[in-house]
Amino acid sequence: MRTRSLLLPRSSSAHPLDSRSRRGVGAVAAAGLALSLAACSGGGGEASAGGGDDPMTVEVNVYSRSLPYFQDFVAGAQERAEAEGVTLNVTYGETDPQLQYDQVQNALTKSPDGVIVVPVDPAALVPVFQQASDGGLPVLTAVNDIEEDGWPYVVGHVGKExxxxxxxxxxxxxxxxxxxxxxxxxxxxxxxxxxxxxxxxxxxxxxxxxxxxxxxxxxxxxxxxxxxxxxxxxxxxxxxxxxxxxxxxxxxxxxxxxxxxxxxxxxxxxxxxxxxxxxxxxxxxxxxxxxxxxxLCGVATGKLAMDTLVAFVRDGQKPDERFVDVPSQLITTESYEDVEALIAAGDC
The missing domain is CATH 3.40.50.2300 (Response regulator)
Structure with a gap:
């Protein structure tokens, strides 16, 4: 299994939601989310096949707006969304777990066809992901993974070890x-x-x-x-x-x-x-x-995340493994030109 024991130091400034407050927020939100998610197709996390030409709306919430990597990630996701006839709505968590929780919760109330999230905190979003799964709304995490107790509630994870x-x-x-x-x-x-x-x-x-x-x-x-x-x-x-x-x-x-x-x-x-x-x-x-x-090939990662979610929503195709590995390239003066060519081609 592609997992490791995570012994992570915690910081109150980086993680304002402790375990009890995270679960508490999820419980308070449950009733409202259940009403909103009832409009979504399917149930228990199963996808509804619709065909490649079916219009889709996908909500994307990204860790940060300012970092170049995430700008590349969004560009890749948008490129694939346009090719697949997907309307993409992007919001940014700005490294704030509480802000991101609120944004993702709000995204679910819009009853999109799917959601892609780059988590700020590995545990904070688990309750809202559970609500999405219970309502049949597929969620895919990308770049930053979540804690193991949240894995059953998402389609998979697109990222790097x-x-x-x-x-x-x-x-x-x-x-x-x-x-x-x-x-x-x-x-x-x-x-x-x-x-x-x-x-x-x-x-x-x-x-x-x-x-x-x-x-x-x-x-x-x-x-x-x-x-x-x-x-x-x-x-x-x-x-x-x-x-x-x-x-x-x-x-x-x-x-x-x-x-x-x-x-x-x-x-x-x-x-x-x-x-x-x-x-x-x-x-x-x-x-x-x-x-x-x-x-970490942000453009390619954004493309792969979008392709993975679209395949699940339209065709019921779930990744063979929960962890979908993305490409990466080591850049030195010797490899610089080769990597630039990959990036220019949209392959990284």
């Missing part, structure tokens, strides 16, 4: 340093699967290499270059001789590049890596500023 992404990033650093050196890890948002699972995977690889010393650094609390700059400045002040900077995400990694440059550190003297593969990060790789990033 973040644990393996973290391992791949750490192995790149180990190889770049020849197995010897000090690595500082700067994280994004505490408790977010994207951050935590990458970190767990990376630490597993670092633990396998005794010549690597790890400074497990701060959580920035957000994904922005300003937050990355501030965190990297603090880490470099306390540890001026680090050999590599590991970042969860490209936005904070670009802040780390600036912090190193402002200290007069030559880019060839430090390894800096991120994740996401948005255009600014790819350009930084091409310029020799960012050593490596992994693109």
């Amino acid at each position: 973040y644990f393996e992404v973290g391992r791949e990033k750490a192995q790149y650093i180990v190889d770049a340093l020849g197995g010897q050196g000090t690595v500082a890890m700067i994280h994004g948002i505490r408790g977010l699967l994207f951050s935590e699972l990458q970190g767990q995977g990376a630490m597993e690889v670092f633990a396998e290499n005794p010549g690597i010393t790890v400074i497990d650094g701060p959580y920035t609390g957000e994904f922005s270059s300003d937050a990355g700059l501030a965190a990297a400045e603090n880490v470099l002040t306390a540890n001026p001789d680090v050999d590599a900077l590991y970042f969860d995400n490209d936005d904070i990694a670009l802040g780390g590049v600036l912090a190193a440059q402002q200290r007069g550190i030559a880019m060839e003297d430090i390894v800096i890596i991120g994740t996401d593969g948005g255009e600014p990060a790819r350009q930084a790789v091409a310029n020799g500023e960012l050593d490596m990033t992994i693109t």
Whole structure:
């Protein structure tokens, strides 16, 4: 099974809904949602076959509007929606679990044909997903997974194994340093699967290499270059001789590049890596500023999520496995042009 035990630290600022309040909100909403979902076709999560030309309306709720990766995801979903005759309504959770809960709950009351959600919090949406399932409205999660108790209520999950992404990033650093050196890890948002699972995977690889010393650094609390700059400045002040900077995400990694440059550190003297593969990060790789990033192929992921949901709604076709793996590409100066060609073709 494609799962791992998630031992995630929690933060009140990142996760304002505790388990009891999440379940409580779901219970209060149940009556209203049941009335709204009664208009949806099917029951118990089963799809109704309608044919490829049937018009559809799909509600999409995405983790954030500002991050380049999610802009790519929405672009891919919209491209496939237009090709399939699907009307797409997009809202943004803006990294706020309560806001996203309210938005998804509101989306269900519109009785769409299906819903795609990129969860902010792995547990907060489980009650509303259960209500959707009970009313026969199919929900697909994408990019960020949910907790296991919510799996029975969704069609499936389209995403990437973040644990393996973290391992791949750490192995790149180990190889770049020849197995010897000090690595500082700067994280994004505490408790977010994207951050935590990458970190767990990376630490597993670092633990396998005794010549690597790890400074497990701060959580920035957000994904922005300003937050990355501030965190990297603090880490470099306390540890001026680090050999590599590991970042969860490209936005904070670009802040780390600036912090190193402002200290007069030559880019060839430090390894800096991120994740996401948005255009600014790819350009930084091409310029020799960012050593490596992994693109999670936002456009291709958006397309695959839309195709997966449409196949279920129109043809009753459920994914063979709950976890539908998406493509990814490691971007370095050597692979830059090849990956750019894939992105230009819409294949990443």
